[in-house]
Amino acid sequence: MGHHFAPVTSLIALVSTVLLLSASVHGSxxxxxxxxxxxxxxxxxxxxxxxxxxxxxxxxxxxxxxxxxxxxxxxxxxxxxxxxxxxxxEGYRVPQFHGKWPFTRFLCFEEPASALASLLNGLACLLMLLRYRSTVPRQSPMYHTINAFSLVSLNAWFWSTVFHTRDTYLTEKMDYFCASAVILYSIYMCCVRTLGLRRPGVSSMVGALLILVFTSHVSYLTFISFDYGYNMAANTTIGMVNLLWWLCWCWQNRRTLPYWWKCGVVVMLLHGLALLELLDFPPLYWVLDAHAAWHLSTVPVHFLFYSFLIDDSLHLLNTEKTGVKLE
Incomplete structure (x- = not known):
């Protein structure tokens, strides 16, 4: 959970975190x-x-x-x-155990379909990051920010894979914390793209604030109380702010950037695909549940996401060379 372009990341990390947390709050x-x-x-x-x-x-x-x-x-x-x-x-509905549906263990994989889906998301992200690096010159204004964001995302998908492979105290916390890191970094990326290219000082201030927020968030959950409700509310709030920010950017640039629709489609796709999580059915063949189905459905989104990033980065590079005012 995991786990991307800012709206994509927000929804992926947000929904997976919310459902994983809510599933772990109480005994089953x-x-x-x-x-x-x-x-x-x-x-x-x-x-x-x-x-x-x-x-x-x-x-x-x-x-x-x-x-x-x-x-x-x-x-x-x-x-x-x-x-x-x-x-x-006795004809009763299949129960959950320790906050999860029963899954058939495959080798050491506790939730094989979700682990595979997380791995595929990570591989898709890595593949498209390599394509981004080979297509976009390092001089592009967003190049380093996007590279760093992709590494944060890859880390989150790694821990999502580990968590679904083996649910322990450590892997659970790493999955949640890394998901939170992705959401917060997506806020930073959003700030850099919409404000920081013209006013770098704003990005530095927001970046410092977000580091403080993340440190405080993890410290509270680690040393004071692992409050599932608070963690869920925090990720939801940050994710919605980030999502609305990018939607506003899409709307403002719909007439000037011919590739804006890729961002819009990605956002709408993730909204629709996230509804799969609401089904919450016992696993088909004791392997495929709603969470795994949702993660599997997000794999293709990475390709559209990076297509947008490549278009936008090349556009920014061209506008910088010609001296045109950045959007």
């Missing part, structure tokens, strides 16, 4: 069930001590050990499916 029906809890206790008592534990560790595949899967985790996984079977046998 499945892990509250006595049958599940008793199953886990019995499994741990039987299999996770003494010779049984050593046997488990000796037969565990190396990739499982390297990604931190423990005997207790394995008990939770097995008991989850036992509980799901009982629910289905």
């Amino acid at each position: 029906q499945g892990d509250k069930e006595p049958v599940y809890r008793d199953c886990v206790k019995q499994c741990v008592r039987t299999n996770c001590t003494g010779d049984r534990l050593r046997g488990f560790q000796s037969t565990q595949p190396p990739y499982m050990a390297l990604t931190g899967w423990t005997c207790r985790d394995d008990c939770r996984y097995q008991c989850m499916w036992t509980t799901v079977g009982l629910y289905q046998a």
Whole structure:
């Protein structure tokens, strides 16, 4: 979660963060069930001590050990499916466990479809960043800002992939914090493009302010309270400000920049695709859920996003050379 052009990034990071956070706030029906809890206790008592534990560790595949899967985790996984079977046998709806739907584990991947989707988003971002670098001269005014923004985005998609591979205290926090970093940097990018090219001092002030905001945000969540509600509200507020800012820019430049529509289409696409998250259905074939479907659907957006960035960067370079006033 993750995870881009400013409006794209805002929506990707915002929606994935909001839903991941909201899913983790409370315990779920499945892990509250006595049958599940008793199953886990019995499994741990039987299999996770003494010779049984050593046997488990000796037969565990190396990739499982390297990604931190423990005997207790394995008990939770097995008991989850036992509980799901009982629910289905009685005709009840499939429950969630620890804030998530039950997924079939593939190798070490806890949520294989979402992990793959995050990886594909990262690869698409990397591919188009390389194309951007080979197409746009370094002298373009937005070149370095876009490169830095892309690296922040790649980092977020990396942690989104890791988080969906293995949900731990560290990977959860890194996924959330990196998503917040992308949203805040997208505000900076927006400021540079709309104001900073004419008034560099404004960008420096906004950049310093955003660094302070991010530091305070992470410090509060790390050292005081990991408040899911606050984190969700903060990302929502920043994301909406960023989104509206870019929409205003599109509207103002619709008559002067022939490629403005690419920005508009990207924004509208992400609005529509984000609705997939609202479906929130049990995974098809225990693999593909709404979150994974949404992440998969955003992969092509990177290509249109970077097409816009290339057009805009070349336009800025040409206007700078000819001395035309920047939009």
